[in-house]
Amino acid sequence: MRPPYLLFLGDVQDQLAAKTAHGLVDWRPERCLGQLRLPGCKADCRLPEMSVREAAAAGCRTMIVAVANSGGWLAEHWVPVIVEALEAGMDVASGLHQRLAEIPAVAEAAARHGRALFDVRHPVHRFKTATGIKRTGKRLLTVGTDCSCGKKYTALALERELSARGRKATFRGTGQTGVMISGHGVAIDAVLADFIAGAAEWLTPDNDPDHWDLIEGQGSLFHPAFAGVTLGLIHGSQPDALVLCHEPTRTHMRGLPHQKLPGLRECLEANLQAARLTNPAVRAVGVAIDTHNLEPDRRATYLARVEDELGLPAVDPIATGVGRIADALW
Amino acid sequence: MRPPYLLFLGDVQDQLAAKTAHGLVDWRPERCLGQLRLPGCKADCRLPEMSVREAAAAGCRTMIVAVANSGGWLAEHWVPVIVEALEAGMDVASGLHQRLAEIPAVAEAAARHGRALFDVRHPVHRFKTATGIKRTGKRLLTVGTDCSCGKKYTALALERELSARGRKATFRGTGQTGVMISGHGVAIDAVLADFIAGAAEWLTPDNDPDHWDLIEGQGSLFHPAFAGVTLGLIHGSQPDALVLCHEPTRTHMRGLPHQKLPGLRECLEANLQAARLTNPAVRAVGVAIDTHNLEPDRRATYLARVEDELGLPAVDPIATGVGRIADALW
Numbered sequence: 001m002r003p004p005y006l007l008f009l010g011d012v013q014d015q016l017a018a019k020t021a022h023g024l025v026d027w028r029p030e031r032c033l034g035q036l037r038l039p040g041c042k043a044d045c046r047l048p049e050m051s052v053r054e055a056a057a058a059g060c061r062t063m064i065v066a067v068a069n070s071g072g073w074l075a076e077h078w079v080p081v082i083v084e085a086l087e088a089g090m091d092v093a094s095g096l097h098q099r100l101a102e103i104p105a106v107a108e109a110a111a112r113h114g115r116a117l118f119d120v121r122h123p124v125h126r127f128k129t130a131t132g133i134k135r136t137g138k139r140l141l142t143v144g145t146d147c148s149c150g151k152k153y154t155a156l157a158l159e160r161e162l163s164a165r166g167r168k169a170t171f172r173g174t175g176q177t178g179v180m181i182s183g184h185g186v187a188i189d190a191v192l193a194d195f196i197a198g199a200a201e202w203l204t205p206d207n208d209p210d211h212w213d214l215i216e217g218q219g220s221l222f223h224p225a226f227a228g229v230t231l232g233l234i235h236g237s238q239p240d241a242l243v244l245c246h247e248p249t250r251t252h253m254r255g256l257p258h259q260k261l262p263g264l265r266e267c268l269e270a271n272l273q274a275a276r277l278t279n280p281a282v283r284a285v286g287v288a289i290d291t292h293n294l295e296p297d298r299r300a301t302y303l304a305r306v307e308d309e310l311g312l313p314a315v316d317p318i319a320t321g322v323g324r325i326a327d328a329l330w
Numbered sequence: 331m332r333p334p335y336l337l338f339l340g341d342v343q344d345q346l347a348a349k350t351a352h353g354l355v356d357w358r359p360e361r362c363l364g365q366l367r368l369p370g371c372k373a374d375c376r377l378p379e380m381s382v383r384e385a386a387a388a389g390c391r392t393m394i395v396a397v398a399n400s401g402g403w404l405a406e407h408w409v410p411v412i413v414e415a416l417e418a419g420m421d422v423a424s425g426l427h428q429r430l431a432e433i434p435a436v437a438e439a440a441a442r443h444g445r446a447l448f449d450v451r452h453p454v455h456r457f458k459t460a461t462g463i464k465r466t467g468k469r470l471l472t473v474g475t476d477c478s479c480g481k482k483y484t485a486l487a488l489e490r491e492l493s494a495r496g497r498k499a500t501f502r503g504t505g506q507t508g509v510m511i512s513g514h515g516v517a518i519d520a521v522l523a524d525f526i527a528g529a530a531e532w533l534t535p536d537n538d539p540d541h542w543d544l545i546e547g548q549g550s551l552f553h554p555a556f557a558g559v560t561l562g563l564i565h566g567s568q569p570d571a572l573v574l575c576h577e578p579t580r581t582h583m584r585g586l587p588h589q590k591l592p593g594l595r596e597c598l599e600a601n602l603q604a605a606r607l608t609n610p611a612v613r614a615v616g617v618a619i620d621t622h623n624l625e626p627d628r629r630a631t632y633l634a635r636v637e638d639e640l641g642l643p644a645v646d647p648i649a650t651g652v653g654r655i656a657d658a659l660w
Contacts, residue, residue, distance in 0.1 A: 193522070197558060
């Protein structure tokens with residue numbers, strides 16, 4: 001995907017639905033020139049608002065459909081904007097399940113103007129089923145009480161922290177946003193069900209004994225829609241270390257008002273139990289709390305309480321950094 | 331798929347690899363006229379051996395690629411036989427991941443001779459992500475210590491038993507063989523990972539309060555390659571009742587010599603724990619043991635020991651029938 005980018009937010013109804021955009025702005029700010037929002041959009045990345053024409057004039061080379069929704073389908077009324085971007089000379093990238101190339105108007109416009117379409121969610125590799133055979137090198141996987149609670153940020157922050165310390169570390173993106181940020185990886189939720197764990201094995205191959213893969217977790221073992229993805233990713237990752245991620249103001253599972261969140265200890269134990277199948281030596285090394293919805297004066301108290309409850313370093317990757325978790329990695 | 335069938339076994343290396351063929355012969359014998367085996371084939375359905383020409387002359391209307399392999403790819407040297415079947419006027423069906431229609435020689439031969447190709451593994455429905463919202467009607471799911479240990483046979487036997495008793499019951503196929511036997515269902519391992527539980531919800535919709543769905547389980551929570559499929563199926567099925575399936579002579583997980591089998595109690599508890607997420611009232615109602623590899627005089631002792639260990643009716647669906655499990659369904 002050629003930078004710089006125009007981030008298309010459509011008319012999504014909350015900030016979490018624009019998490020691809022937020023991820024790119026937070027981790028690759030130098031590539032993001034502007035945002036394009038349709039009337040009624042409730043997400044905001046605080047980038048300059050641009051029309052397609054303005055973005056093209058400003059030098060944007062790729063428009064990214066930078067939103068996520070349950071099901072991953074592209075709204076029909078977004079198609080004209082995508083066509084307009086192609087006509088203005090931009091490539092278009094998307095992380096939705098629905099392929100850009102399968103939308104006739106989009107495919108025609110791309111062909112007519114010689115522009116590229118990037119369907120980041122769609123793996124180009126043909127995976128094998130997993131073997132469960134132990135690989136060399138070390139792996140840390142972030143797991144969570146829910147979707148969208150900091151698993152990607154925590155893994156990215158740990159890669160940055162370890163790299164700054166001169167240690168060998170690679171972020172392994174497993175979702176559309178992680179793949180867009182890092183430029184490689186697999187959107188593991190778009191792999192055929194039989195190959196979830198196999199794709200995770202492929203993504204985190206044998207490595208140096210002192211190398212850490214920092215693997216972006218997906219979903220939650222306690223999410224009724226996505227736990228299968230989570231479990232396959234756990235088994236294929238064979239994690240040596242787990243970090244539990246949590247957003248403390250969430251009152252129910254993302255998108256499911258009837259489904260309550262698990263307790264932190266219950267969640268951590270279930271993840272450890274699952275991980276032991278392919279790595280009996282797995283251990284928890286820390287907790288990453290997304291505290292940005294807490295009152296600032298409550299953050300320290302909350303982190304201390306979690307630390308006390310679980311006996312593990314509890315950090316906010318953005319607010320406090322992940323240094324104390326990095327300290328725990330051998 | 332137009333019956334009767336010629337079952338193509340290729341040159342697979344053991345009986346389990348021909349489980350699609352065995353399933354069809356056991357549950358739809360009236361549709362299976364013959365088998366076609368290549369040199370070196372170690373599976374045998376004890377059907378008359380037929381060449382393509384002989385099968386066509388005998389009236390076979392569909393040749394079924396009736397094998398399963400890890401990964402689901404079609405061997406290149408099978409293609410000429412498939413083309414020959416199309417040329418002889420038969421349709422061809424397959425349950426492999428690789429689509430028949432994606433093999434140019436096969437697609438061309440089908441088009442040239444006006445024959446149909448059935449890729450049973452590939453869902454035609456566009457699924458939604460699961461909601462976890464409770465549905466009406468009752469559901470039983472078979473779960474197992476491993477792949478290929480009787481989950482489909484048990485669900486089919488329970489459908490037959492309940493129907494014979496005049497109760498409302500529907501078998502829900504979730505694998506290629508189950509779908510071929512029953513003529514409907516979803517090969518859940520070929521759904522995109524995000525939609526495993528959603529597909530299971532779609533497959534087992536609201537129903538009469540006294541209707542039982544008998545859902546074919548997949549894989550095992552303890553199989554490093556396929557546990558994600560298993561978990562998504564559990565969550566989407568929202569089972570009221572679980573039946574644990576086991577093959578007592580298996581020494582390791584199917585295809586993975588380094589991976590040991592879980593204990594029966596450990597396996598059952600893990601499945602119950604997982605199922606409680608979407609149905610806290612789930613309970614275990616029985617154990618189904620595939621005893622055909624045991625010495626006949628050991629069967630009764632083994633079943634009695636399992637029954638004692640787990641405190642549940644233990645049956646062999648083929649040898650003893652599933653009546654005692656059906657008795658336990660409310």
